Amino acid sequence: MLSTLVALTALQVAPPLRVRDDAGRARLVKPTTRPLLLSFWATWCPPCREELPRLAEAARGGRVQVLAVNYGESPAQVRAYLKRAGLGALPVAFAGPAELNAWPLPGLPASALVDTRGALKAVQYGPLGAAQLKRWLDALPR
Numbered sequence: 291m292l293s294t295l296v297a298l299t300a301l302q303v304a305p306p307l308r309v310r311d312d313a314g315r316a317r318l319v320k321p322t323t324r325p326l327l328l329s330f331w332a333t334w335c336p337p338c339r340e341e342l343p344r345l346a347e348a349a350r351g352g353r354v355q356v357l358a359v360n361y362g363e364s365p366a367q368v369r370a371y372l373k374r375a376g377l378g379a380l381p382v383a384f385a386g387p388a389e390l391n392a393w394p395l396p397g398l399p400a401s402a403l404v405d406t407r408g409a410l411k412a413v414q415y416g417p418l419g420a421a422q423l424k425r426w427l428d429a430l431p432r
Contacts, residue, residue, distance in 0.1 A: 305392035309383035337417040
């Protein structure tokens with residue numbers, strides 16, 4: 291599996307990200323008081339499914355806000371998959387090509403860490419392994 295960690299320049303601002311909730315309502319994802327870990331994924335993507343439990347664990351840990359952005363699938367299909375996988379509490383949103391136009395995603399999965407000011411701290415194209423996720427979380431200010 292090919293995986294690429296992208297080097298970022300200082301203070302590179304995260305592109306705007308519009309997502310939809312289960313009911314189809316659009317919202318703009320904005321920085322909060324905690325860093326934001328974004329994961330772009332789909333149920334048909336085996337590496338995506340493999341990393342979802344790690345994302346759920348990171349969300350439970352509380353140091354980051356996690357948002358699993360599903361690409362192009364229906365909320366009903368995604369919720370059914372997450373329920374079967376025991377991941378029903380994972381924060382999830384939905385997006386398609388139009389919403390993700392500003393994000394240069396060469397494929398799935400892809401992950402990004404955004405700080406509280408909206409700056410991209412890290413981007414990973416390909417699976418986000420446990421060791422890499424730990425490095426990202428360990429590098430966050432306490």
